[in-house]
Amino acid sequence: MKRDNERGGEIVPLRTIPSARRAAIEAGHHARMMASIANAETREARKRELWGPIGSGSMERLCALFHSLDGVPGTRPWDAMVLLKWLCTSPGVSHGSSHAAKFVLRVWNSYTNWDEAAHEEKLLKKSEHIKPFDMFEALACWDGGNAAAFRAWVEVPFWP
Numbered sequence: 001m002k003r004d005n006e007r008g009g010e011i012v013p014l015r016t017i018p019s020a021r022r023a024a025i026e027a028g029h030h031a032r033m034m035a036s037i038a039n040a041e042t043r044e045a046r047k048r049e050l051w052g053p054i055g056s057g058s059m060e061r062l063c064a065l066f067h068s069l070d071g072v073p074g075t076r077p078w079d080a081m082v083l084l085k086w087l088c089t090s091p092g093v094s095h096g097s098s099h100a101a102k103f104v105l106r107v108w109n110s111y112t113n114w115d116e117a118a119h120e121e122k123l124l125k126k127s128e129h130i131k132p133f134d135m136f137e138a139l140a141c142w143d144g145g146n147a148a149a150f151r152a153w154v155e156v157p158f159w160p
Contacts, residue, residue, distance in 0.1 A: 043156070051158050058158055063104055065149035068097035068142075080108050081121065087130065088123035096146055099138035103150065106133045108160060 051058035056078040063075035074083030087093060087101045105114050115130040124130070139147055 046156050047158055050152065050156050054158050055160050059104065059108055059160065062107065062149070062153060063100075065152055066097075066100040066104070067145050067149075068094060068100045069104070072097065072101070075104075078108075080105060081117075084114060084118055084121070085123055088118050088128075095141050096138075096143070099133065099141055100146055100149070102130070102133040103138065107153065107158075110159075 047054075051061055059078040060076045063069045063072070063078070069075050072083065073086045074080065083101055083105060087098060087105075093101070102114070105112075115124075115132075118124045118130055119126070135150075138150070142150070
């Protein structure tokens with residue numbers, strides 16, 4: 001079945017459309033399908049180029065884009081629990097670096113409740129909490145460099 005706009009938008013069987021028109025429709029579908037495949041291959045190539053093999057190394061590359069995470073424990077080599085400890089216990093955590101750390105932890109594992117994990121590891125007192133990553137709050141806080149790091153991931157995302 002094919003929607004035929006020349007017939008008032010009614011749905012008609014494809015076999016009832018004249019063969020020349022049907023061939024044009026099928027060629028258009030084929031061209032769109034091939035373009036979609038090419039776009040997917042380009043995205044995958046860009047992902048490999050930017051992030052390398054997906055895993056710990058790609059997390060290190062992502063962290064390196066955030067200048068607010070320069071030299072932060074757990075970012076190189078990548079270790080989510082070391083980064084979480086830094087986030088919870090370091091006196092040097094700025095507002096911007098806190099957002100960056102919460103973002104990369106979320107990329108690493110979006111299913112983990114990092115506040116709960118911090119409490120299980122006894123990194124926080126019962127009355128203390130880590131707010132989840134908030135994109136709007138982060139973008140309002142980050143300078144251009146950290147915002148660009150976030151955009152790089154948004155444009156070519158990966159999940160380990």
